[in-house]
Amino acid sequence: MSNPITFALAGNPNAGKTTLFNTLTGARQHVGNYPGVTVEKKAGAYTFPSGEEATIIDLPGTYSLTAYSVEEVVARDYLVQEKPDVVINITDASNLERNLYLSAQLLELGVPMVIALNMIDVARDRGISLDAHRLSALLKVPVIPIIARSGKGTAELMAAALELARRKSPWNPLHISYGEDVDLALQTMAQCITTAGFLQDSYTPRWLALKYLEGDSQIQEKGRRNNPAVDKELQEIVAKVGEHLHKTMETYPEAIIADHRYGYIKSVLRQEVIAHKFDIDRLHASDRIDKVLTNRFMGPLIMLAILLGLYKFTFTYSQLPVAWFAAFFGWLSAHLSTILPDGHLKSMLISGVIHGMGGVLGFVPLIMFMFFGIAILEDSGYLARVAFMMDRVFRIFGLHGSSVMAYIVSGGIAGGCAVPGVMAARTLRSPRERLATLLTVSFMNCGAKLPVLALLTATFFSRSQAQLMFLLTLLAWVVALTAAKILRLTVLRGESTPFVMELPPYRFPTFRGLLIHTWERTWQYIKKAGTTILAISILIWAMMTFPGLPQSEEQNFARQRQEVTASTAQTVDNQQLKEKLAAIDTAQAGSTLRHSLAGRIGITMESVSWLPGFDWRTNIALVGGFAAKEVIVTTLGTAYSLGETDPENNASLSETLAKDPHWNPVVALALIVFVMFYAPCFVTVVCISKESGSWKWGLFSICFNTTFAFLLATLVYQGGRLMGFAG
Amino acid sequence: MPTVPLRQMQKDQSGTITAVKVGGELGRRIRDMGIVPGTRITIMGRAPLFDPVAIRIMGGTLTLRNSEADHIEVEIA
Numbered sequence: 001m002s003n004p005i006t007f008a009l010a011g012n013p014n015a016g017k018t019t020l021f022n023t024l025t026g027a028r029q030h031v032g033n034y035p036g037v038t039v040e041k042k043a044g045a046y047t048f049p050s051g052e053e054a055t056i057i058d059l060p061g062t063y064s065l066t067a068y069s070v071e072e073v074v075a076r077d078y079l080v081q082e083k084p085d086v087v088i089n090i091t092d093a094s095n096l097e098r099n100l101y102l103s104a105q106l107l108e109l110g111v112p113m114v115i116a117l118n119m120i121d122v123a124r125d126r127g128i129s130l131d132a133h134r135l136s137a138l139l140k141v142p143v144i145p146i147i148a149r150s151g152k153g154t155a156e157l158m159a160a161a162l163e164l165a166r167r168k169s170p171w172n173p174l175h176i177s178y179g180e181d182v183d184l185a186l187q188t189m190a191q192c193i194t195t196a197g198f199l200q201d202s203y204t205p206r207w208l209a210l211k212y213l214e215g216d217s218q219i220q221e222k223g224r225r226n227n228p229a230v231d232k233e234l235q236e237i238v239a240k241v242g243e244h245l246h247k248t249m250e251t252y253p254e255a256i257i258a259d260h261r262y263g264y265i266k267s268v269l270r271q272e273v274i275a276h277k278f279d280i281d282r283l284h285a286s287d288r289i290d291k292v293l294t295n296r297f298m299g300p301l302i303m304l305a306i307l308l309g310l311y312k313f314t315f316t317y318s319q320l321p322v323a324w325f326a327a328f329f330g331w332l333s334a335h336l337s338t339i340l341p342d343g344h345l346k347s348m349l350i351s352g353v354i355h356g357m358g359g360v361l362g363f364v365p366l367i368m369f370m371f372f373g374i375a376i377l378e379d380s381g382y383l384a385r386v387a388f389m390m391d392r393v394f395r396i397f398g399l400h401g402s403s404v405m406a407y408i409v410s411g412g413i414a415g416g417c418a419v420p421g422v423m424a425a426r427t428l429r430s431p432r433e434r435l436a437t438l439l440t441v442s443f444m445n446c447g448a449k450l451p452v453l454a455l456l457t458a459t460f461f462s463r464s465q466a467q468l469m470f471l472l473t474l475l476a477w478v479v480a481l482t483a484a485k486i487l488r489l490t491v492l493r494g495e496s497t498p499f500v501m502e503l504p505p506y507r508f509p510t511f512r513g514l515l516i517h518t519w520e521r522t523w524q525y526i527k528k529a530g531t532t533i534l535a536i537s538i539l540i541w542a543m544m545t546f547p548g549l550p551q552s553e554e555q556n557f558a559r560q561r562q563e564v565t566a567s568t569a570q571t572v573d574n575q576q577l578k579e580k581l582a583a584i585d586t587a588q589a590g591s592t593l594r595h596s597l598a599g600r601i602g603i604t605m606e607s608v609s610w611l612p613g614f615d616w617r618t619n620i621a622l623v624g625g626f627a628a629k630e631v632i633v634t635t636l637g638t639a640y641s642l643g644e645t646d647p648e649n650n651a652s653l654s655e656t657l658a659k660d661p662h663w664n665p666v667v668a669l670a671l672i673v674f675v676m677f678y679a680p681c682f683v684t685v686v687c688i689s690k691e692s693g694s695w696k697w698g699l700f701s702i703c704f705n706t707t708f709a710f711l712l713a714t715l716v717y718q719g720g721r722l723m724g725f726a727g
Numbered sequence: 728m729p730t731v732p733l734r735q736m737q738k739d740q741s742g743t744i745t746a747v748k749v750g751g752e753l754g755r756r757i758r759d760m761g762i763v764p765g766t767r768i769t770i771m772g773r774a775p776l777f778d779p780v781a782i783r784i785m786g787g788t789l790t791l792r793n794s795e796a797d798h799i800e801v802e803i804a
Binding site for chain 2: 063064066068092094095097098101126128214215250252254255258259262266287290291294296297299300384388389391392393395497498499500501502503504505
């Protein structure tokens with residue numbers, strides 16, 4: 001065979017589409033992106049018993065084929081442009097009427113199709129009996145009952161799809177009657193389209209006319225570009241029908257069309273296709289669980305416990321693998337530093353490459369654990385309940401109920417991490433709300449900011465450290481939510497995306513599904529973010545190393561070393577000699593940093609940084625903090641020429657700061673505020689860019705956050721000074 | 728039988744949708760999910776802060792915000 005057969009999987013979210021895809025393709029999957037959008041494109045391979053191969057494309061889950069969401073546009077464009085041999089439409093048999101709404105639209109498109117009645121066992125338990133043969137005869141497409149979870153019926157399904165593909169029948173659009181007014185308009189428009197040969201390459205006239213009547217902006221835009229005259233003519237007909245319908249029935253063409261589609265489905269199902277043994281409103285097991293889990297009082301408490309559990313799971317259990325990675329990279333750099341000669345290559349390999357790779361891979365266990373936890377919540381159906389319960393609160397800030405997850409993982413409970421937090425925002429389906437979440441989660445107090453906050457609070461506010469840390473966590477929430485609101489009122493202005501969503505019945509997630517989910521997302525992080533992070537890591541290393549000390553100063557340090565060695569040689573005290581040499585090394589590291597590009601930036605920035613009260617040393621540390629926030633402590637140590645400073649054990653730095661006349665509680669507080677809110681670390685920036693699909697947003701987060709932090713820190717410092725706290 | 732906006736319905740109350748008076752994206756979304764005239768609807772409950780509302784429709788459960796429910800009229804039965 002020259003061309004392998006292609007099947008496209010289409011269906012509602014929660015109909016079991018992903019489960020079927022996993023069952024059919026197993027681990028033979030490939031995840032990519034549709035060009036220009038952040039929607040995942042999943043393809044897999046299926047082998048028939050005969051040995052024949054087929055490619056299966058998992059289209060994004062949609063309820064409809066209009067063009068309102070990216071998912072719908074992607075699914076529809078794929079069908080129309082790529083023309084798969086057969087569409088496998090997976091439907092939830094326990095909720096068939098609504099699921100057939102998408103099927104009806106696929107039939108109207110005319111693509112060769114097989115319908116899979118999934119979860120036929122669940123339907124039976126709910127007292128629903130379905131006549132697949134009858135449904136097949138009425139819809140004129142094969143209908144196969146399956147259980148995607150166990151694989152029952154999937155062989156028959158694939159056989160039916162293969163047979164249909166072999167027939168190579170032309171597309172055969174279904175014509176549903178939409179009532180007199182709309183049908184008449186459709187006819188006139190279809191005629192006009194045919195005569196003009198308007199957009200005839202991929203669409204049938206009636207379908208195009210239907211989309212115009214439905215107010216489909218994507219198709220209308222295409223039409224306008226293709227032939228403005230015909231587009232205008234069609235728009236006029238649409239306007240006329242719309243006006244008429246509004247006057248006579250107070251309704252819209254799109255409403256009439258939807259009503260008639262459901263009418264068509266009802267008329268099919270009524271012909272002895274479906275029988276309910278119980279009342280349709282009967283409470284199922286899932287509803288009884290909901291009585292507890294979404295209970296007005298118990299619900300939020302249980303949710304808090306579950307989210308806390310997820311948080312603990314992610315950050316506690318990932319510690320061990322994180323430590324392994326750290327130990328491995330520690331060993332690697334120690335090993336390299338013994339075998340490589342001193343110089344820039346060694347410095348770059350150790351500080352740039354190995355630290356960079358450690359930075360990339362260090363997040364992997366975190367991301368894996370978090371996605372595993374989220375996959376459980378998502379696949380079981382609980383995540384939708386979280387959104388349901390939290391929506392009222394988050395909506396105030398222009399966000400969505402699902403945003404809560406991202407905030408908590410990012411450090412809503414102090415000590416999280418914005419990288420998995422940014423990735424957790426994937427569960428949001430509303431574009432504006434998602435972007436607002438992406439851009440504000442980094443305001444939370446992540447684990448890397450904590451050493452900085454701990455150092456400063458311990459040094460300057462030792463008596464009320466615990467209270468202050470708690471207040472800072474609250475401050476992070478207030479700032480993040482306020483910033484989200486500001487964004488939604490300015491750059492992300494726009495009506496909130498409709499919230500209408502499904503509360504799917506609770507289901508036990510399949511272990512295999514969880515593993516595939518987790519691995520897929522983790523691998524994407526490694527692949528997409530990894531390379532960029534490595535490159536930036538080397539760049540930052542270069543900034544903090546070059547252009548190096550001028551020769552005269554290098555010689556100066558060399559001379560000092562010689563003098564020390566010569567003078568101590570007589571006393572034969574090795575220990576003392578080592579200490580003295582180390583002191584010179586530290587002093588040299590301090591001046592090298594000052595001479596480096598980062599140092600120069602730090603010094604230049606003093607011209608503005610006096611406003612929030614930062615000196616050049618702090619500035620350098622903050623520049624370094626872009627690599628990772630915990631670097632702020634280390635860099636501050638180097639800038640004060642204290643040598644290697646362990647972020648966790650910083651007694652000497654703390655003492656130095658306490659004694660330094662430049663420092664006082666007001667400066668410390670201004671710095672705390674600045675560190676909390678300025679540019680996210682570049683790993684987060686890379687993730688924001690990848691997740692939003694544009695570097696523009698990554699750059700935006702750097703500028704927006706830094707400006708915001710600068711203003712706030714200036715306010716704190718200048719305000720504190722005016723009130724006379726600066727001592 | 729009285730016709731009321733969905734927002735005013737009580738928990739466990741049922742009825743038949745008589746009108747969905749909204750167009751555009753929201754109207755489309757609402758109809759995509761099966762909220763169309765002639766369909767039976769039951770209130771399953773409300774979120775802890777009384778908004779959004781959970782409804783049973785066509786055998787499945789949906790949630791929508793009160794502001795979205797305002798466009799939907801139901802004949803109580």
